[in-house]
Amino acid sequence: MATSSRLIVLASTLAALRFTLALLVVPAWQNPDEPQHMLVVRSLATRATDARVVEREIVRSMYEHEWWERYRVASPAAIPETFADGPDKVAGHFGKPEGPGLYYHMAAALLRTAGATDLVSQLFGVRVLSAVCGVLTVVVALVTGRLLMGAAFGTLVGGLLALHPQFALVATSATPDAFINLCGAILFLGAVQAIRGHRPLMWMTVALVAAVSAVLARRLGLPLLAMAGLTSAFVLGRFALRGWRAALVVAGLLGGAVLGMAFLAWVFGGTVASVYSAALPLLTKWAPEAAAGPFLTGLFHSAWLAAGWLTLPAPSAWIAAVLAGVVVCGFSALPRVWQLQGQTRSAAVTLPIAFVLVQACAIYWGYYRNGLGAQGRYLFPVIVPFMVLLSHGAYSNWMPRVAGAPVVLLVLAWLFDASAWASVVVPGFLD
Numbered sequence: 494m495a496t497s498s499r500l501i502v503l504a505s506t507l508a509a510l511r512f513t514l515a516l517l518v519v520p521a522w523q524n525p526d527e528p529q530h531m532l533v534v535r536s537l538a539t540r541a542t543d544a545r546v547v548e549r550e551i552v553r554s555m556y557e558h559e560w561w562e563r564y565r566v567a568s569p570a571a572i573p574e575t576f577a578d579g580p581d582k583v584a585g586h587f588g589k590p591e592g593p594g595l596y597y598h599m600a601a602a603l604l605r606t607a608g609a610t611d612l613v614s615q616l617f618g619v620r621v622l623s624a625v626c627g628v629l630t631v632v633v634a635l636v637t638g639r640l641l642m643g644a645a646f647g648t649l650v651g652g653l654l655a656l657h658p659q660f661a662l663v664a665t666s667a668t669p670d671a672f673i674n675l676c677g678a679i680l681f682l683g684a685v686q687a688i689r690g691h692r693p694l695m696w697m698t699v700a701l702v703a704a705v706s707a708v709l710a711r712r713l714g715l716p717l718l719a720m721a722g723l724t725s726a727f728v729l730g731r732f733a734l735r736g737w738r739a740a741l742v743v744a745g746l747l748g749g750a751v752l753g754m755a756f757l758a759w760v761f762g763g764t765v766a767s768v769y770s771a772a773l774p775l776l777t778k779w780a781p782e783a784a785a786g787p788f789l790t791g792l793f794h795s796a797w798l799a800a801g802w803l804t805l806p807a808p809s810a811w812i813a814a815v816l817a818g819v820v821v822c823g824f825s826a827l828p829r830v831w832q833l834q835g836q837t838r839s840a841a842v843t844l845p846i847a848f849v850l851v852q853a854c855a856i857y858w859g860y861y862r863n864g865l866g867a868q869g870r871y872l873f874p875v876i877v878p879f880m881v882l883l884s885h886g887a888y889s890n891w892m893p894r895v896a897g898a899p900v901v902l903l904v905l906a907w908l909f910d911a912s913a914w915a916s917v918v919v920p921g922f923l924d
Contacts, residue, residue, distance in 0.1 A: 497639065500648055501632055508631040508655040508664075512624040514914075515665040518922050521558045521613055524620075524666035525802050525868070528555060528576065530597075531616055531667055537601035538615060549574055550612050563922075565804050596669040596710035616667050623671035627664025630671070631655045633678040634877045637685055638884065641841045645899050649884045652903040654876060658798045658913040663870045669711040670870055676707035677874030680717055681848060684724040688840045693728050700724060707874065716855035717874060720848050727839075788861050792853070796869025798913050803868070805921040807913060815909065822886025829885055842885070845878030 522528055528551050536547050552573050555561075561568040569578070600619050609618045635651025654660060664671045683700030687693040704721040707714025797815050798807035807815075833841060852875040861867040872879065887902050 497644065500639075500644065500651070501635060504631050504635045504648075504651040504655055505628050507652070508628045508661075509624070511655065511661045511910075512627055512665050515661050515918075516617065516620055516624065518914075518919060519662065519665065519800075520563070520922055521616055522551075522555050522560050523558075523563055523801050523922065524662065524668065525870075527616065527667045528552075530669065531612075531619065533597045534600045534604070534619055534667075535612065535615055537597055538604040539610070545575070548576060552576060552578070554612055563804070564802055594669075594709050594711060595706065596672050599672075619667035620665050623663075623667065624665050626671040626675040627660070630664070630675045630678045630877070633675070633682055634880060637678070637682045637877060638881060640682075640689070641685060641837070641881065642888065646884060646888055648899045649887060649902060650877070650880050652899065653884060653887075653906055654880050656903065656906045656910045657876075657880075658910050658918070659796060659869060660873065660876060662800060662918075663873055670713070670873065672710055673707045673714045673717075674873045674876060676703040676710070676714060677717055678877045679703040680707075680721060681845070681875070681877050684720070684844055684848075685840045687724065687728045688844060689836050697721075697725055697728055712859075713871060714874065715859075716852050719855075720851055720875075723847060723851070724844070788857060788867055792856065792867050792869050792872065794869065796872050798917060799869065800918050800921055805917050807917060811909075811913060811916070819883065822883050824886070826882070826886035826888075829888065841881065845875075845881045848875045848878040849882070851875075 532544060532547055532551055535541070535551070536544050539547070541547050552575060556569070556572045559568070600622055603622060604615050604618050607618060609615045631651050631654050634654045635647045637647070638650030639647025641647075663674070680700045680703040683696040683698075683703065686696040687700065700721050704714070704717040707717045793816070794806065794812055795803060797812065799805065849872075852872055856867050856871045860871060
């Protein structure tokens with residue numbers, strides 16, 4: 494077996510083992526937003542004509558699985574009938590998801606094919622679907638890193654992602670997040686290959702398909718369209734496609750995207766309204782505010798570890814150690830990044846920075862400024878670009894010359910991950 498194939502198998506196995514642990518440890522309904530997403534999935538899977546019946550089933554199951562106690566609020570005296578019947582603090586978190594979109598139809602079709610009819614079985618079935626998307630995201634991360642800087646760098650990118658504690662929780666959640674994260678990883682891979690000049694039109698088509706698929710899954714994928722557009726413009730300019738050729742290519746890409754969106758929006762009609770409702774507030778709230786500090790702090794903390802419905806945060810010492818590591822990697826990356834030239838710098842540095850900035854700005858103006866929260870998992874559509882940037886610092890100038898350096902770094906990352914699970918996740922859910 495070739496070295497690259499062995500690395501992919503090892504990374505996939507590592508991710509699968511960690512996701513299996515998460516599936517075993519995290520109780521039903523203890524990942525954010527699972528109830529409302531399962532409301533749509535189960536309604537489609539069972540072809541329910543009255544969503545209120547499904548809602549009562551979910552709330553009863555939440556009651557049986559002690560959701561309120563784990564959320565750190567008093568359990569209702571009687572079993573509620575709807576989401577809104579719970580305490581105000583609980584009811585305020587429930588809103589019907591946009592859709593039904595591509596993700597919900599896909600999940601419902603798979604549940605029907607598998608013959609899953611029990612509510613909790615369907616919940617864990619969708620969690621397994623997310624875990625598959627998570628494993629594929631790790632594989633795409635490893636392949637992208639290897640294409641950028643070689644096998645050692647790819648091992649580091651894929652390994653760090655597989656050992657990311659919050660990523661494991663999100664990748665085993667019954668929500669569209671894992672699917673959108675996979676779309677973001679594929680988009681980044683396509684953009685990297687296009688910028689490097691490897692069949693740019695084919696890879697940009699792959700990137701556009703990934704971006705459109707993410708948007709049709711949920712509005713969280715909307716920024717990926719902007720990233721695909723920026724990359725397309727860069728690639729067209731990079732490879733001197735000007736005049737009628739550039740016009741033809743742009744018209745073809747845009748026309749195909751519009752026709753594809755129109756067809757899929759016709760099939761999944763609610764997505765159009767959800768995208769419009771998500772984009773409209775952005776036009777009226779562009780001015781930054783003094784809350785950027787709390788925004789960044791909350792985003793950073795919950796991007797690394799915030800189990801449950803943000804009720805199980807990481808210890809302060811753990812977060813401080815992670816922050817120190819990120820800062821050290823940032824400064825360590827500067828000499829290495831400065832040495833990169835041409836297409837390599839564009840694909841390995843400029844592109845991931847641009848993707849992360851676009852996503853962060855979208856979270857700030859699309860979520861935070863509209864009072865919708867700014868959870869770290871909203872950064873995960875660009876988790877692969879972020880891990881590439883982080884790996885530049887860990888890779889630095891010494892790693893290529895030290896045998897086994899990726900293994901040492903990944904063992905250190907595993908220790909951080911293990912401490913997070915031992916101190917937060919396992920005791921928080923298995924008490």
